[in-house]
Amino acid sequence: MVPGSDWARVLVAESDRQFLGQLEAELRKQGFSVDLSLRAEEARILLDTQRYEILLIDASLRLDEGQAFWQWTRESAACHPCLVLLPPELGEDPQEIIRGGADDVIELPIAAEEIPERIRIGLSRAREQRARIRLLRGAEELMEQGGPIGQSPSFRRLEEEIANRSLDQELVVLFGEPGAGKSLHARSLHRQSMGEFPFRREDCRKLQKHDLLGLETRNSSPGTLLLEHIGELDEPSQEFLVERLPSMQEKRLRVVMTRCPGEPPLIDDLARVTRGREVHVPPLRDRPGDIPLLATCFLDQSVDGFEHEGLSAEALALLCSMPWRSNVRQLRGTIREAVTEAKGRRVTAVDIEEACDRLGYKGEAEEGARRLQSLDGAGPTAPKVLPFEVEERKILVRALSATGGHVAEAAKLLKIGRATLYRKIQCFDIKRSESVDRHPPSPK
Secondary structure: OOOOOOOOEEEEEOOOHHHHHHHHHHHHHOOOEEEEEOOHHHHHHHHHHOOOOEEEEEOOOEOOOOOEHHHHHHHOOOOOOEEEEEOHHHOOOHHHHHHOOOOEEEEOOOOHHHHHHHHHHHHHHHHHHHHHHHHHHHHHHHHHOOOOOOOOHHHHHHHHHHHHHOOOOOOEEEEOOOOOOHHHHHHHHHHHHHOOOOEEEEEHHHOOHHHHHHHHHHOOOOEEEEEEOHHHOOHHHHHHHHHHHHHHHHOOEEEEEEEOOOOOOOOHHHHHHHOOOEEEOOOHHHOHHHHHHHHHHHHHHHHOOOOOOOEOHHHHHHHHHOOOOOHHHHHHHHHHHHHHHHOOOOEOHHHHHHHHHHHOOHHHHHHHHHHHHHHHOOOOOOOOOOOHHHHHHHHHHHHHHHOOOOHHHHHHHHOOOHHHHHHHHHHOOOOHHHOOOOOOOOOO
């Protein structure tokens, strides 16, 4: 088997018998399993009864009722990745076909030898998409359970440390900025170690020594007790807590504390007890790779099951560039506010900026916009690491600008297919106004 083609079963529906034979020979030589059809109705029967990893379909094939077969496959229950073969005589716009749901358009004429590589690329994208869907579904399940969400290296390190701490019932202190998700990680720790018992949460800013006495009485059974803002307890209350911690542990009551930067220091005895038990929860700005996943989850939550068009590339780039001084809590509030104004349409960077203005942190949106403007490296605040999507969009805009907006020339410059560039233009919502069309279109 050729790498990338093992287990891959392809349905090829092509009206040109000679070209169909060439495709069959080339695909089988490359290790693909292939089923063939000259007619759309035959291909529909195959698709209804067999399992395929990817479809290669002639755009001219029509079902008996007149609908283009490739369009029907986009509406079927099993929506496979679909590459459309576009004969020049149809005169259709490849970008319109991609907008209609095709994963790629292969413009004919093309040598049959070039098709397997396009199929491998389509398969790779489909597998990446399935992985993203699994990740998002897992994140949504975690969110429903009240758990933390992320996939960045720093988040994974934190999750690994939480898992290690769950192996015992010792005291844990979660240290991090407000809104970073300390209480969510406390719940994660509880689920992994004491999940069958109650989880209780208390804000130390509202507690005094006599409250702690009643608190110990109420929490005399196994479980987890989360004490938030432990540094805000007065000294007598901290002394009492130090005395009672051993008896709480004997009752299998795990105590988890949270602390924020700027809180008063702990008394010496409590500082000694908590030494070596701290777990650092990183701020959102230190894990920008988690922002797209979080933003998508918050977006789905905010629309409450209604259809929406998602976030534009510019909105996502701005979100990834903002400092988020109030962390995840602030991101959630921003998405909710922006979705309210968008009313089902795609959320744009302008929506994000206006939401920040209404919520009282316009300066952070402006700071994020300045960081984006410094992508060329001219500004001193240019970030060392930028989201991959931002860099890719920047490269595409540069190529289009260099060729005066001529897609075919830009595709050659980038060494990618024209249809692929059309798809990326749509994906990143690149406007024609971002490039100057200095060149007339090439004659057909």
